[in-house]
Amino acid sequence: MKTYFKGLLAVLTGVIALSLFAQNPALGIDYTITDLGTLGGTKSEAYGINNLNEVVGMAYLPGNIAYHAFLYSGGVMTDLGTLCPTLIRNSYAYRINDSGQISGTTCKSPGDLNRAFLYSGGVMSDLGTLGGSGSFANGINNSGHVVGSAALAGDAATHAFVYKDGVMNDIGTLNNAWSSQAYAINDYGQIVGWSRYNASTATTAFFYSGDVMTDITPGAGSGIAYDINNSGQIVGAKAFSANDSHAFLYGGGALTDLGTLRAGGGEARGINDHGQIVGWSYVPGPIPHAFLYESGVMIDLNTLLPPGSGWVLNYAYDINDKGRIVGVGTIDGQSHAFLMVPLIPEIELNPTSLDFGTMTTGTSLTKEATIENLGTVDLTVASVTLCTGTSNEFSWTTTFPLTVSPGSSAVFSVTYTPADEGTDTGCLEINSNDPYTPAAQLSLSGTGELPRPVINLNPPALDFGSVRVGTSATLPSAIQNLGTADLTVSNIARCTGTSTEFSWSPITLPSTIAPGGSVTLSVTYGPANAGIDTGCIQITSDDSLSPVVNLSLTGRAQPRINLNPSTLDFASTGPSTKWTQIQNLGTADLNISDIGYCAGTSQEFTWSRTRLPLTVVPGGSTTLSVTYTPVDVGTDTGCLAIRSNDPATNPANLTLVGKADVDFQLKSFSAMLYCPLKTDIYVKFTIQVSNPTPVKGLAQARLVGKAYDYSHGNIIEFYNQTIIVDTPPKKTKSFSNFPLFYFKPPYPIDIYSAEWTVTIYDANVDKLEGPTTLSSRCK
CATH class of the missing domain: 2.120.10.30 (TolB, C-terminal domain)
Incomplete structure (x- = not known):
């Protein structure tokens, strides 16, 4: 790889030729x-x-x-x-x-x-x-x-x-x-x-x-x-x-x-x-x-x-x-x-600037700065002087010369005492034997202001929460004087558009508050009707920077609907009636305007038709009864939407769950022997099934016959047949549609001593043991 080398740092164009060193460190340094x-x-x-x-x-x-x-x-x-x-x-x-x-x-x-x-x-x-x-x-x-x-x-x-x-x-x-x-x-x-x-x-x-x-x-x-x-x-x-x-x-x-x-x-x-x-x-x-x-x-x-x-x-x-x-x-x-x-000392100031903020004339504030030596030999601070043009309202107390060993630091204090109004800026020159920074500068700033009152509201806003109509609640706010001169409060009034439901305890006006003092303003909220009220109280004083301050106000009187319980579950009880309480947990009258089915809710649910509109006072309640009358077997769900003047929950939904099952009951069983020919004998079966429920449905009925087998010398099951029963609600019905049982002599089983069992398979299984002998014999 070919290597190219560069140079560093920065400048201005066309500058006057500078001396090679702004301040030349002495030669001969180790x-x-x-x-x-x-x-x-x-x-x-x-x-x-x-x-x-x-x-x-x-x-x-x-x-x-x-x-x-x-x-x-x-x-x-x-x-x-x-x-x-x-x-x-x-x-x-x-x-x-x-x-x-x-x-x-x-x-x-x-x-x-x-x-x-x-x-x-x-x-x-x-x-x-x-x-x-x-x-x-x-x-x-x-x-x-x-x-x-x-x-x-x-x-x-x-x-x-x-x-x-x-x-x-x-x-x-x-x-x-x-x-x-x-x-x-x-x-x-x-x-x-x-x-x-x-x-x-x-x-x-x-x-x-x-x-x-x-x-x-x-x-x-x-x-x-x-x-x-x-x-x-x-x-x-x-x-x-x-x-x-x-x-x-x-x-x-x-x-x-x-x-x-x-x-x-x-x-x-x-x-x-x-x-x-x-x-x-x-x-x-x-x-x-x-x-x-x-x-x-x-x-x-x-x-x-x-x-x-x-x-x-x-x-x-x-x-x-x-x-x-x-x-x-x-x-x-x-x-x-x-x-x-x-091998030289290296001065480092921490921080590099001190800001004293805004102060009242004639007062003083002291802050500290640290002189650190990051070098390898002792740092000697010979003196500290004000930079040219720096106000003598800045002063310091540390005694110089001062020696700081390598890796160590020393703290010195600077005090600002503004004599008049206005902003003061400048710096201190810390003169040392650091050859590269012989005159390190600590920037200084501060502002003096004449004594004046400063108004402050604590807290600046009052939230009364929810208050019941016809009652009231009171909260305090302190009018404080954080300034350095007397504060005179000249007027207290409602802001434009603020409800008269907010009032305050009178304060004698004009009222003078000494520096550091306060006066309590007690504000009362008494709602006359339901709703949210906001506004403010305007306080006028002689604070020149904030002559008018506003105390923000919020209060509310609202109904709050609650359903107890919020769900009616008929699944375990079937057709029945249950109740819920419509409660008003708020602070204003709850006006119920309508009760209706939620979309898709089965009309097998009905409710007591309460006369509407209906008013429930704060803390009161009313009862809503709901009846479930299922028509068919299955599960029904839905809800009732209860509409009111509760702004947060409108409508309130009452959840409904129902489940219907048919419950057939087996009333009787008969087995009749028919002998139209000596060689052609059969048995016909009849059962009676009742449905005491109001629900339509179907169920299986199974007939099982057992008898003694001559050939093998034991009891065997020789008949097992199933039919569907559909007794209407609140009715009893006979069913004779079991398949006939045919047999011819010589009989392989003892048909006359057979045992018969009928079982109905629905929500509650019913079983009936039949006769051990037939109702007639063929001769």
Whole structure:
């Protein structure tokens, strides 16, 4: 995979040339160095660091089978993986912003093509191309905008791009040249990189802002811009003479050669918002050394290492605003990513601003802020002063100088005492020995107001719930004065449209309430008829911001129908009458206007025809009787709809369930022997079945005969026949349609001593044992 490097942060166009440092940290600071390790292989490189000290780069896997992008945070190196399905593919991460979003390049299947990526929220996303097959991502700013280069359609050339809002935008080339690449974008959206006319011509460094691309390294010799900070300072490399490329700084329209360490060649790769620059330059010999450039001096980072560290620092790629440097060095014969940390104090204010809100003039409020030392040596706070233009109504009590050890904190107090009406803003400067933030600022704000009354209703609304017509309920609300001057209540009245069913206990007006005091307003609701009443009471006072406040009122007097029980079940009793109570659980008369069948309900259910309309007083009830008179066998369901003036339940449905079964009763049985011929004898059977129920139905009647078998010497069943009986409701009916029983002598069974059993199969099985002898004999 081809590796491209980018630069960081942000700026403004056409700014006046700034000094290299807004406040130059003193030279001679000691550093610690950390080996960031690898992902199991023998090599790693660190390319970017944010202001949270999170580092990104690439590191080899075990066996050096591939290298992957990594994130180093909290002492742990995490493999960010690739967009390829197999492990043996490459990726690298080049920059990380202060939100933890990472830009870089990965392989992408199919074809193992290079693709720019954005890593955010634990997800690596392909940024696409400009129509071709590949792309590379370099810089990212704190808005998450990514820059790099991408192939055009047909892969004939690559152009610089900026990726934002989900879209990759082609920013073109210098003077319609052949190719370009962007390395860095700052927080103002300004971009730097290079452009060239064809593959054989030298590159030219560009600055892109406001859709305009400008050449910042005109003339002979190639140039590349690698990074830009938020002051518009640009760093890179340019061939100031043939075959000799030097690091440069560009600012305010001027290009400055930063020189070299002790031999020719070098590049500036990163610049922070303090104007500190890192890169590399050759010393005598073939191996470059990493440098830090500040206060006009290029310093070999190897001279800042602790004695006996074992490191040779070759390349420095980035520096954050806390002076921490990342790059690549050699230790124990291997190239490893490194992190250099300056041994300095680092001041942190928590919170960074104090808002005292609105206060009465002449009063005071004190709040606290914490001074934390996130650095590695003692922080000395020498003094605290008011920023220029800040009101002296802000003051503090902590004694300075103050020393805060590494990892510790100290609390100091700020007091706001407004002397007059109006808003006060400003800041405190906390002056310390932090070389990067020697004058940390704590923002301050507060508003003073003259003493005034402040009216408040507690509660601001009264809900009386349900109150019975003809009675009343009373609830209180406190008229409070939360202000700093006397509150005068001048008038209390009903809001327009508010029912006279709301009233209140008189308060002597005007009424004066001292600061912190209150007066109770008792409000009574006495409904005269059913319904919901709403409105408010309007209270007028001398509160200048809220001269009129409303106490919201709600009350209701409503019937509430209830059926007890709500279901009548006739299934177990058959035809019968049951009752339900229509109850009024509400606070107003319940007017029942109609009772009728629900759709599809059988008219085998009937009810007592109560004269309607019917009124049930609150707490009262009336009885509704329902009769079930089934006509046919089966189950009947349905309901009665009871309509009333209950607004919540209209209609109220009384559920009905009925079940009817026929119950035949076997009254008699006879078996008659007929002998029309000596050789032709038969038996005829007759049963009488009654139906005492009012229900029509059918049932089976079964006749079984048993007798002694001469041949086998035992009792056998010789007859078993079934017929259907259908005795009408409230009737008795004879049935003689059982099949006749024929036999001839010599008789195989003792027909004259046979036993007969008749069974009726209905809801209640009836059984009748027949005669043991026939009613006549043939001779």
